[in-house]
Every structure is written in structure tokens, then in C-alpha cells.
Amino acid sequence: MSHAGRTYLPAAGLDLLLPLYDPLVKLLGTDRARRKLFDQAAVRPHYRVLDIGCGTGTFAVALKRSMPSVEVIGLDPDPKALARSRRKAERAAVSIRFDQGFANALPYSDAHFDRVFSSLMFHHLPHDTKLGTLREIRRVLKPGGSLHLLDFEQEGAHSHNPLARWLHASERMHGNRRERILEWMREAGLMEPRVLDSERPIFGKIIYVTARTAGTVSAD
Numbered sequence: 001m002s003h004a005g006r007t008y009l010p011a012a013g014l015d016l017l018l019p020l021y022d023p024l025v026k027l028l029g030t031d032r033a034r035r036k037l038f039d040q041a042a043v044r045p046h047y048r049v050l051d052i053g054c055g056t057g058t059f060a061v062a063l064k065r066s067m068p069s070v071e072v073i074g075l076d077p078d079p080k081a082l083a084r085s086r087r088k089a090e091r092a093a094v095s096i097r098f099d100q101g102f103a104n105a106l107p108y109s110d111a112h113f114d115r116v117f118s119s120l121m122f123h124h125l126p127h128d129t130k131l132g133t134l135r136e137i138r139r140v141l142k143p144g145g146s147l148h149l150l151d152f153e154q155e156g157a158h159s160h161n162p163l164a165r166w167l168h169a170s171e172r173m174h175g176n177r178r179e180r181i182l183e184w185m186r187e188a189g190l191m192e193p194r195v196l197d198s199e200r201p202i203f204g205k206i207i208y209v210t211a212r213t214a215g216t217v218s219a220d
Contacts, residue, residue, distance in 0.1 A: 022113035041148045045069040049115035052103045053121025057085025064094040074098045104132035111142045118149040123176045143215025151204045185211045
């Protein structure tokens, strides 16, 4: 798909499959993994939070419902997924801003967010935009702010899990290993990149990665 001359992968891979996206994600246990990602981030009241690649908005809505005082913004290039996000937020009676845009050209000012989340999105990015995306994340994070990333880790064609082999067959998964992700983070200027945890649910291996910007978080 394209937006303003750029291509993107729809939330479910194909527009036709978008109605199945939320049930599939729930079936695979992604909600639990995202709750763990949120807990790792130690979000405080009144923080400003960005969910990159927010898809149909499930994680953004859960964030806002968990901490109503937090300002939550979701970003995704897919207008159909964003329409679902807005309807989902309206049904949940929460106020969330959803923007259309690309992760390597964030439409926000410098030092704007306390936390940035990337949930099962990073592997979708073309290889030549991954470093640029991390540089943009560093730019929009406040001093002492942090990125919290949940993503698949490539297991290769020899995985014993047939579902994992199918889900990880995308060419964009190639090289999506923790060492490379940490290297990209360092190159982007993020500090102390590290893997906090890893798990192997039914859809393959996932890792939780964090990094931060220089400085200390302000008291306001």
C-alpha cells in the first residue's frame, strides 16, 4: 500500500484480512506480552507516550485505560487501521490522538515524549528505514526518556515451530536479531540498549528491548 508516495504494510498484511487482525492477535496471546512491555516502561502519571505502528489501537487504548492521566498518541501509516483505532477509543470512552505517518519521519517536535513504544512493528520496517526510525525516536524523546520495543526475533527456517516458521518467513524478518537491533540503537545515539527479557510463545520467539536518551527526566 502507499501513502503520499510511500509504501507500507497494512496491519494484517492485507486490507482484506484487517477484520481478522484483532481476533488473531488476541488468540496468539499478544495482549499479555504488551502488558508486560507496559510494566517494564514504568510510566508515570501525566507522561506523554507515543505508540509507533499502533495498528488498530488495542495497545494505545489499554495504555490510556490503565493510566487516564497519561497523554497517549498513536501513529500508523494505514488509514483503515487508524479508523478502527478511533472507533475502538470511542467505544472505550478514552481520549487518544491517532496520527497518520511513518516511523522514520515522525511529525512531532524534538524532546516531545517521555516514553515511546514499538509493539511487534519493528520487523515490518524495510531494512533501510530501521536506523532512521530509531534516530527519529531518539529525537522525539525527552532527556532521560526511553524506548520500549517488543518484537519477534528471527529463528530461521529450521525452527521446530511450524507457526513460527510461517510467521517469520517474511524477508523483512531476516537479520531481525537482538545483536543487530542493539547495534542499530547504539548507532542511532540511544544509550544503554539492552534486552530485558525473551519468551517463546506459540507464534515464535519474542524479545523485550529498551534504550534511553541522555539526561535525566524532568520533575514536571
